[in-house]
Amino acid sequence: MNGEQPVRVAQLSCGPEHSGVQKEIYEAAAMVNAEMFFPDVALADIKKAYLDFGLEAKSADLKLAIARAKALVDGSVEADAVFIATCFRCSEAAIVRNELRRYILNNSSLPVVSYSFTERTKAGTLLTRMEALTTIAKRRALLAREKQVGLTLGVDSGSSTTKAVVMKNDEIIGTGWTPTTGVIDSAETVITSALEEAGIKLSEIEAIGTTGYGRYLIGDKFKADLIQEELTVNSKGAVYLAGQQHGEATVIDIGGMDNKAISVQDGIPGTFTMGGICAGASGRFLEMTAKRLGIEITELGPLAMEGFSKNVPMNSYCIVFGTQSLVNALAEGHSKADVAAAACRSVAEQVFEQQLQEVDIKEPVIMVGGTSLIEGLVREMGRLLQTEIVVPPYSQFIGSVGSALLSSGFIGDK
Amino acid sequence: MSKVFIYPSTSLILSDMVERFGHEPLGVAIAIRERIQTPGLDSPPLQMTPEDPKKGLKYAAVEVPSGVRGRMALFGPLIEEAEAAIIINDSDLAFGCMGCSRTNELVKFSVRQRKEIPVLDLNYPSDEEEGLAFVQSIKEFLDSLTKKSGDRKEV
Incomplete structure (x- = not known):
């Protein structure tokens, strides 16, 4: 700069x-x-x-x-x-x-x-x-990029998980995912996994992009060509993976620490909101729900799809009281499936009430990030917005894909 | 001489009138510029910090927006110190201006709650005739304060 x-x-x-x-x-x-x-x-x-x-x-x-x-x-x-x-x-x-x-x-x-x-x-x-x-x-020119070229690596250092993706000529050829512990250690782990899966060495990578909370630290460590916040990177990644690079779209990313709602026009963010009043409106509440139900977070989505959210009153405006109502619901004999569905509805409602009010919702609505793999949450968000939500492939790797895509714009500069 | 709280507190005209009639104006003297290049119309003359809205908690609860509490940290002590007050309602921006309407409601209410002090509550004039009456009312009010303080001195 x-x-x-x-x-x-x-x-x-x-x-x-x-x-x-x-x-x-x-x-x-x-x-x-x-x-x-x-x-x-x-x-x-x-x-x-x-x-x-x-x-x-x-x-x-x-x-x-x-x-x-x-x-x-x-x-x-x-x-x-x-x-x-x-x-x-x-x-x-x-x-x-x-x-x-x-x-x-x-x-x-x-x-x-x-x-x-x-x-x-x-x-x-x-x-x-x-x-x-x-x-x-x-950087409109950079954000206008629609195709990934060459061999690039994208790393997304999130508050909950760290992800990496290796892309070659517009295709994802390697991925890595791990819960975030040490920022650098977690990044090294996912980069190694992604490179192994892709069957290439780090030295062969032509450009690197980093995003997420740890983007500066990792960017410095791996000498990234692009160190970019997640709002622009994620919206770019979302429309790229969803095949919606032209026209309007809305990107919703319910993260572990905060949420992003981005109104996108031709792949470029127009308005966005970021943040959350309480962890009760984030993926963290769903993690706690899964833990309390004695299941893996990956099992929460399918379980919620079997339940009826309206059977259980739940309001996770505050994560502490949300957890309390979760415990009460189980004590009252509600099924785990209904509780899982209610937790998903509650998070969707919080995001809707606290954030989506500030963004003009334009279809298609694309959900990305790790929580987009929780089907129950996607269903509840779709019900609230009265639309069919699009969850693109590799949606949990959205930041990495966006980084890999955008960083390929720097290959010619070297 | 009385300490006279003025509203709008940024009004240089009002501040000047109070001073000319022998009293001490309590306000924040800021020239309202013809062209506005600062964040707000009543941008504070001093560097405010996040501590100021906390000081404002004395006058407004935590649920009240921080901008109101920050302003009350400035105006609250002045209202407490005042021995008289002049409130001009619906004044022109050029006469003197406070940026936040919610603060204005609270400032005026706080002044009116001080029932033991004389308060002149006037509407801003809309023509010359009203203008003359307006100035006359302020003059008479300030004169009456002089007499009262004079009486006190004699006692």
């Missing part, structure tokens, strides 16, 4: 300074060579802008945000990307934030990310979002 022009990110916000988090926003931007700026609007234009927009916001800073959004769409202020941030728990701001995001996406080609912060928000929390935003803004 050094030497490149910084990505100019327009900030539309209400409350970050008074929440003491403006410094964190600057820090996150600096980490990915982005530069935050505040679209310059005249005081006299603010009233006209928000009257034109038609949303009767009371807060002056939200009126200012509306005026700034209009300046960006009108082209009177130029930017590479837009970051919309407002206080968590402010309903007025949530309405404005969502409508501005939609307005900018529908009326410009600017990538947008929106976020609701508290005083506890740190630069680290914002980093992945900011990185995705700058990638979409600056």
